[in-house]
Amino acid sequence: MKWREFFPHKELRYPPSFCAKVISCGAIYVLQSYLLWRQNDCHTNNLCNTCLWELIIKGGKTESEALELLKGTCKEEKNNLLFENFEINYQKLNEMFRQGSCILKTEVIDVVKHNENGSPVRRLRKKLRIVHSKNIAGISFWNKHKCLRNELGSFSKDIAKVEPDFLKSFQFEKRLMPSTWIVIRIDGxxxxxxxxxxxxxxxxxxxxxxxxxxxxxxxxxxxxxxxxAYGVSDEYSFVLKKDSQFYQRRASKIVSVMVSLFTSMYTMKWKDFFPERDLKYPPYFDGRAVCYPSSEILRDYLAWRQVDCHINNQYNTCFWQLVKSGKSKSEAQNFLKGTLAGDKDKLLKQFGIDYSKLPVMFRQGSSTFWDKGDIIMINNNKPSDENSQNKVVIEHCNIIESSFWCAHPTILNA
Structure with missing residues (x-):
């Protein structure tokens, strides 16, 4: 949603995705070391990239020539290269480039309303603030921002150097069980x-x-x-093949990169489906990774999700019909309490609705998969005459029965 604010004349050609990892900082000195490491990394990478692109853009070097020229150079040599060859004083470049950005929650006195006599009513509130500072792991920076000390604690001393290997020992890298189906479930x-x-x-x-x-x-x-992949309502489950080595089966990276791409796509494609409606704020999704050791158990999971789709859709269809008929939401909930599927079918018929004739996407959800020349099943589980080679298709059909999996053997044999 923010792209246009910063790139008003540039199209977002495809959505970004991001991967994440968890760092467990059990003590304040670990957090201090981590911050120093990341800011040092920012400086090192920015100095190198500044030299690289100056050599390419202004120096006329190819990328491989520039990289070869920079190989083995120290910080001072890179600074001299920028100053002597391109008249650039690295220390005067934008501090955001050199130091990175910190987002802090600061406490401010804010006017929240006015009394009847017009006098302002002030309250202490937290507001976000973006800060660029030379040493975010230093005592002086920490002492300057009271909110950091109050919420995270104080540093006992300044540190000048940190070993990345020390910090990597605190990274929580859960690797998913090998030779199992990985399911990444995304929920709104x-x-x-x-x-x-x-x-x-x-x-x-x-x-x-x-x-x-x-x-x-x-x-x-x-x-x-x-x-x-199988989806219903605001959830989607993605199945990765058993022998997948995607991100070396690291759960946090797989979940974060898939969730972030899904969210980016949702925002980017909004206008394709709601051209007359503005996206008022971006959605967000959570995700989890679960491993299933056999195809049978994986199918049980998918069957559970499809059964849940039917149960929830039948209930919600009844609920909203009752609300439209004049009942309050609480009255509709009480009316449906304890009713069985047959009771709900009879109720819907009173409203002139045959549940079995509602759109199959509502009743059975959506299955998304690579079609590799298998027999395509249509909504009533009858074979279609159309075959499409190696394309992603969306079908709305019964995935509980074996007929779907028999018609698409390449899915579970991937």
């Missing part, structure tokens, strides 16, 4: 509010579901180890 966070604010049709907004499917297609295409 606070999507009830998001759907209300953006006026989604209840109980199912077809365009919103198609947007989710479009994002899933992008994820499947981007990450080739993804062999199947």
């Amino acid at each position: 966070c606070h999507f009830h509010r998001f759907s209300d604010v953006h006026e989604f049709v209840k109980p199912n907004d077809e365009q919103a579901l198609k947007l989710m499917n479009s994002c899933a297609v992008a994820v499947v295409k981007e990450f080739q180890d993804t062999v199947f």
Whole structure:
């Protein structure tokens, strides 16, 4: 959503994705060492990149020639190269480039309202502030920002050097069990509010579901180890093949990169599905990784999600029909409490709705996968005459029964 604010004349050609890792800082000195390491890394990389691109753009070197010229040079030599060859004083470059950025929560006195007599009512509030500072791991920086000391503690002394290997020992790298199916399940966070604010049709907004499917297609295409995905409502489960070595099976990186791409795609594709509606604020999703040792257990998981799709959709269809008929939300909930599937079917028929004839996407969810010349199943589980080679397809069909998997043997044999 922010791209246009900073690049008003440049199109975002494809969405970014980000990977993350967890660093467990059990003591304040570990946090201090980590911050020093990251800021030193910022300086080292920026100095090297500044030299590299000056040599390429102004010096006329190729990238390989520039890299060879910089190989083995120390910090002083790079500084001299910039000054003598390009009249650049590195210390006068933008401090954000050299030092990176810190985002702090600072306490400020803010006017929250006015009394009847017009006098302001002030409260202590926290506001975000972006800071660029030379040494964020130093005592002086920490003492300058009271919020850091209050929330994180104080540094006992300044440190000048840190060993990266020491800090890497604190990285939490959960590697997923080998030779198992990896399922990355993505769920929308606070999507009830998001759907209300953006006026989604209840109980199912077809365009919103198609947007989710479009994002899933992008994820499947981007990450080739993804062999199947199943989605319903604001969730999607992505299945990675058993022998996948994607990010060396590190859970945090796999989850973060897939969730971030899905979220980026959702924001980027919004106007494709809601051309007349502005995205008022960006959605966000959480994710988790689960391993399943056999195809049978994996199919049980997917069957569970499809059964859940049916149960939730039938309930929600009844619920919103009752609300539309004049009942309050609490009255509708109480009315449906303890009812069985048959009771709900009868209720819907009173509203003139045959549940079995509702759009199959609402009742059975969406399956997204690479079609590799298998028999394509259409909604009623009958073979289609159309075959498409090596493309990602979206089907709305029964994945609980064996017929789907028999028609698409390459999915579980990937």
